[in-house]
Amino acid sequence: MTTQSFASAKNLPADCRDAVHALLLATADTKMFLGFHYGEWTFGTPALEAGIAACCMSQDEFGHLRLLQACLTTQFGDAPSALLEKRALHEFANIACLDRPLVKWADFVAINLFADGALTVILTGLQKSAFVPVANFVDKMVEEEKHHVRNAQGWFRTLATYNSQTRAVLEEASRWALSPTLEWLGPANHAMAQTLEQHGVINASWETLRGRFLDWVGAFAHDQKISIGLEQQNGRWTPTFPLDFSQWTPQVRRCTPSQPDEKILYHLRGSKNAVFKLSE
Amino acid sequence: MQKEKSKQQFADIADAVCCPFCHSADTRREANFGTTLGYAQFYCFSCRTPFEWIKWDEHAPAADLPAFLSTRK
Secondary structure, three states: OOOOOEOOHHHOOHHHHHHHHHHHHHHHHHHHHHHHHHHHOOOOOOOHHHHHHHHHHHHHHHHHHHHHHHHHHHHHOOOHHHHOOOOOHHHOOOOHHHOOOOOOHHHHHHHHHHHHHHHHHHHHHOOOOOEHHHHHHHHHHHHHHHHHHHHHHHHHHHHHHHOHHHHHHHHHHHHHHHHHHHHHHOOOOOHHHHHHHHOOOOOOOHHHHHHHHHHHHHHHHHHOOOOOOEEEEOOEEEEOOOOOOOOOOOOOOOOOOOOOOHHHHHHHOOHHHHHHOOOO | OHHHHHHHHHOOOOOOOOOOOOOOOOEEEEEOOOOOOOEEEEEEOOOOEEEEEEOOOOOOOOOOOOHHHHOOO
């Protein structure tokens, strides 16, 4: 791994620049959808505190989105409209369990733990990054994400122990969220990740980061006696279900073609109020 | 004088958030989010006072966090 630092994207080698761009775009997309879903659950939560937490986390995610999109715009020349308004649905690289509205509270808890948690692991992998523009803001994100993790773990424990019905629904929601989250994380090793590690953009191998996520959620769910489709082998937690990465690309991070709900994009793009957009 | 002593007494409790009123470390996190985004809510069992605590603090409690997030820099 190199110890060279890169003050801007134009200093990055071409293959590394593409890899950083793809990872930041996928992270930004996921944060945008997380922010939307958290915001949607400002009302209708099982407790007032949960609604406060949901809208606070939404604000966090949109704050992170703003930083990521600013980086994509200033460092990589992405036009703001190209990041959201003029992108085809199949180009979004968010974690696929965020494609649709969250139907029940257990779905919220599951994406809070698994989708948001996986993103947090990747953010820790970007700490002290050789790519200075990212290193400058990622510590702040990680600090804020600690409170998302606490919120997720707290609600996961609550639903896991409240009664048999909440346990069953939590287990179902966890399995629903975990598989697309692992799709998004991708294979244990791939060319893009190797490039990122080789140039010091990430501080550990992709296999290490992926393993860190699996070991955390595997042990945590096991402690709560919730079966999420992971088993321990030689001390490491691994999926018991198949993941076929033959069609996977770092651009959209999905094993099979899928795309977010157009209605969600309608809200995110502000289409209803397009007439008021000052930039057009 | 008393307050200074209490501060000293609890200075080495890395994971405790001390009460801003009585400086006791006998506190509990009540909510991760407070009246604004930057606050968490705590309760002091010593003086029985709720208080808000700014999140971005180098002495933030690391309890109940996975290992990859609880390592101090």
